[in-house]
Amino acid sequence: MAGASTPVEITWLLAAVAKGDAAAFERLYAATCAKLYGVVLRIVRRHDLAADVMEEAYLRIWARSGEFNPGLASPLAWMVALARRLAIDAARLAAGTDAEPEVIQESEGPGAVPRHQLSDSLKRLLTCIGRLEPDRQRMMLLAYYGAFSRDQLSLKLDMPVNLLNAALRHSLVEVEQCLKQ
Amino acid sequence: MPEAINGGAGSTDTFAAEFVLGTLDADERRAANQLLASDEGFADRVRLWERRLGELHLMVEPVEPASDIWQRIQARMPEVRQSTEMMEPEPEPAEPEREPEPEPEPEPQPETHAELHSEWQTETALEPEPKPQAEVEPQSPPELQTDPEREPEREESQPEASSVPEDTFESLIAALKKPAHKEEAGAESEQPIALPAAPAAEAEQLIPPEEPTAATLPAAAPAPVPAPTWHLPPEQTDEPPIAAEEPPIAPTPPFVAPAPIDEIEKGAEPVLPQSVRKAQRSLTRWRVLAVLLFIALAAIAGLVAAWRFIPDRIPPALQLVELMRLAGIPVPASQPPRKPPPPESTFEE
Numbered sequence: 001m002a003g004a005s006t007p008v009e010i011t012w013l014l015a016a017v018a019k020g021d022a023a024a025f026e027r028l029y030a031a032t033c034a035k036l037y038g039v040v041l042r043i044v045r046r047h048d049l050a051a052d053v054m055e056e057a058y059l060r061i062w063a064r065s066g067e068f069n070p071g072l073a074s075p076l077a078w079m080v081a082l083a084r085r086l087a088i089d090a091a092r093l094a095a096g097t098d099a100e101p102e103v104i105q106e107s108e109g110p111g112a113v114p115r116h117q118l119s120d121s122l123k124r125l126l127t128c129i130g131r132l133e134p135d136r137q138r139m140m141l142l143a144y145y146g147a148f149s150r151d152q153l154s155l156k157l158d159m160p161v162n163l164l165n166a167a168l169r170h171s172l173v174e175v176e177q178c179l180k181q
Numbered sequence: 182m183p184e185a186i187n188g189g190a191g192s193t194d195t196f197a198a199e200f201v202l203g204t205l206d207a208d209e210r211r212a213a214n215q216l217l218a219s220d221e222g223f224a225d226r227v228r229l230w231e232r233r234l235g236e237l238h239l240m241v242e243p244v245e246p247a248s249d250i251w252q253r254i255q256a257r258m259p260e261v262r263q264s265t266e267m268m269e270p271e272p273e274p275a276e277p278e279r280e281p282e283p284e285p286e287p288e289p290q291p292e293t294h295a296e297l298h299s300e301w302q303t304e305t306a307l308e309p310e311p312k313p314q315a316e317v318e319p320q321s322p323p324e325l326q327t328d329p330e331r332e333p334e335r336e337e338s339q340p341e342a343s344s345v346p347e348d349t350f351e352s353l354i355a356a357l358k359k360p361a362h363k364e365e366a367g368a369e370s371e372q373p374i375a376l377p378a379a380p381a382a383e384a385e386q387l388i389p390p391e392e393p394t395a396a397t398l399p400a401a402a403p404a405p406v407p408a409p410t411w412h413l414p415p416e417q418t419d420e421p422p423i424a425a426e427e428p429p430i431a432p433t434p435p436f437v438a439p440a441p442i443d444e445i446e447k448g449a450e451p452v453l454p455q456s457v458r459k460a461q462r463s464l465t466r467w468r469v470l471a472v473l474l475f476i477a478l479a480a481i482a483g484l485v486a487a488w489r490f491i492p493d494r495i496p497p498a499l500q501l502v503e504l505m506r507l508a509g510i511p512v513p514a515s516q517p518p519r520k521p522p523p524p525e526s527t528f529e530e
Contacts, residue, residue: 008456008457011457012457015457020262022258025258026251026255029251029254033245033246033250033251034243034244034245034246035238035241035243037243037244037245037246038241038242038243038244039238039241041244042241043203047247050246051246051247051249051250051253054246054250054254055250055253055254055257058254059254059257059258059261062254062258062261062262063261063262070456072228072232073228073231073232073235074235074236076238077231077232077235077236077238078235080235080238081201081231081235084201084203088203088205088210089210089214092206092207092210093207095207096207118239119236119239121236122236122237122239122240125233125234125236125237140202141237143202143203143204144202144203144234144237145237145241146203147202147203147204148203148204149203149204149205149206149207150204150205150206151206153204168199168202168204169192169195172195172198172199172202173195175233176194176198176233179233
C-alpha cells in the first residue's frame with residue numbers, strides 16, 4: 001500500500017498532520033504503516049516489539065510532523081528513519097534484557113523491487129555499494145536491513161570483530177566518497 | 182565515549198554512519214542518542230547519513246501490521262498532541278466535517294478506512310464507491326507524481342552509473358541471499374519475513390516492471406534486465422504497484438478538499454512546501470478564469486436570446502444592427518419590404 005502513495009501526497013498529509021488534522025493522520029497511517037512495519041519488523045524481529053515501536057513512531061510523527069523538511073528528504077524516508085531509530089533502540093534493549101527466542105524468522109535480505117520503483121538516489125547508492133567487494137556489499141545491506149550490531153554481524157558473516165570493524169569503516173568511507181563524486 | 186569514536190580522523194562521521202546503519206551496540210547507541218540531543222553537528226551528520234541510506238527502504242517489502250496498533254495510537258493521540266498544540270495558537274476549527282478532537286474509536290481499522298474514503302468522496306463529489314481504478318490512473322497528472330522535493334537533496338553529484346556493470350545490483354542482492362539457510366515457511370500465517378527463495382528462472386519472469394506488485398513479489402534477486410528498462414516513460418514509472426485499496430482519486434484530495442486548504446491559509450507558520458503553495462495559487466487562478474469565462478458566456482447567451490425573443494425591449498445601443506455597425510459589418514439601413522416578384526414569375530401565374 002505504501003508504494004501506491006506518491007511522495008507529494010505523503011508530504012501533503014504530513015503538512016495537514018502538522019496542523020493537527022486527525023483525519024489526515026489516519027490517512028497517513030493507512031498509506032505508510034505497511035512500509036514502516038516491514039522495516040521495523042526486520043529489525044526487531046518480533047511482532048509484539050514491532051507493534052510497540054510502531055505506536056511510538058507514529059506518535060512521534062503525530063507530534064513532530066512540523067519538523068519534516070521536504071527540501072531535505074523524501075517524506076517516507078523521513079518517517080522510516082524515525083522508525084528505524086526507535087526500532088534499533090528497542091532491539092538492543094530487548095537483546096539486553098531477555099533471551100526470548102525470536103518469533104520472526106530472520107530474513108537475510110531485502111525483497112526485489114520493480115525496476116521502476118528504484119529512485120535515482122537509490123540507484124546511485126546501490127551503484128556505490130556495488131563497487132565494494134562482495135563480502136562487504138553483503139555486510140552493508142545486512143547491517144542496514146537487519147540493524148545487527150557488530151558482534152552479531154561478525155557471527156553472521158563469520159568474520160572476526162576487529163576485521164569487521166575495519167571493513168565496516170572502509171566501506172562507509174568508500175560509499176561516502178563514491179556518493180560525493 | 183564509546184570506542185567507536187576513538188578511531189582517528191573522521192571517526193565522528195563513522196560513528197554517525199554506524200548509528201544510522203544500525204551496527205552500534207546498546208551502550209554505543211545510548212551514547213549516540215545523548216550526543217544527538219546535545220551536539221548539533223553530530224545530529225547533522227546523522228541526518229546526512231539517513232538521507233544517504235534512506236532510500237534503501239524502497240527495497241523492503243511492506244508488511245500489513247495488526248489492526249489494533251492504530252487503535253493504540255489513536256487512543257494516545259490527544260495526550261501527545263497537547264504539548265505541541267500549546268505552542269502554536271491555532272484558530273478553533275469551525276468545520277463540521279472533520280472531528281477536531283480525535284476520539285478513540287473501537288472500530289477495527291478497515292472500517293474506519295472505508296469510512297474515510299467515503300468521506301473524501303462526498304467532499305470531492307465524485308464517483309461512487311466501487312474501485313474506479315481504471316479511470317483513476319490516467320487522471321493522475323504527471324506533475325503531481327514527480328517529486329519536486331527531491332531536487333534539493335541532490336547535493337552529491339551523480340556518479341557515472343553506467344560505468345558499473347548492470348548486474349552489480351543483481352549480484353548485490355543475490356549476495357544477500359547466499360546463506361538462505363533458514364528459509365522454511367513459518368508456522369505463523371502472517372509471517373511475512375520468511376520469503377520464498379525463488380530460483381533464478383522464476384525471478385526472471387517476475388522482472389518485467391509493470392506487472393509485479395510490491396506485495397506479491399518474493400524476495401527474488403532481480404534477474405539481469407537490459408538497461409533501457411530503467412528509463413521508462415513516466416506513466417509507467419509512476420504506476421502505483423498496489424492500488425486496489427487506494428483512495429479512488431488519491432492525488433487530488435488535498436487540492437480539492439476545502440478543509441486543509443483553508444486551514445493552511447489561515448495558519449501562521451509556513452509549514453507548507455513550496456510546490457504545494459504554487460499548486461494552490463495556480464488552482465485559484467484557473468478557478469477565477471473559469472468563472473469569468475462563464476459569466477461572459479452567460480451574457481452573450483442572454484443577449485442572443487433577447488435579440489431572438491424581445492428585440493423591441495433591447496436598448497438601442499445593444500440592438501443587433503447597432504452592434505453590427507460597430508463591428509464594421511455593412512448593414513442595410515432598414516429591412517426593405519419584400520420586393521415584388523420579378524415579372525417573369527408573375528407572367529407564369
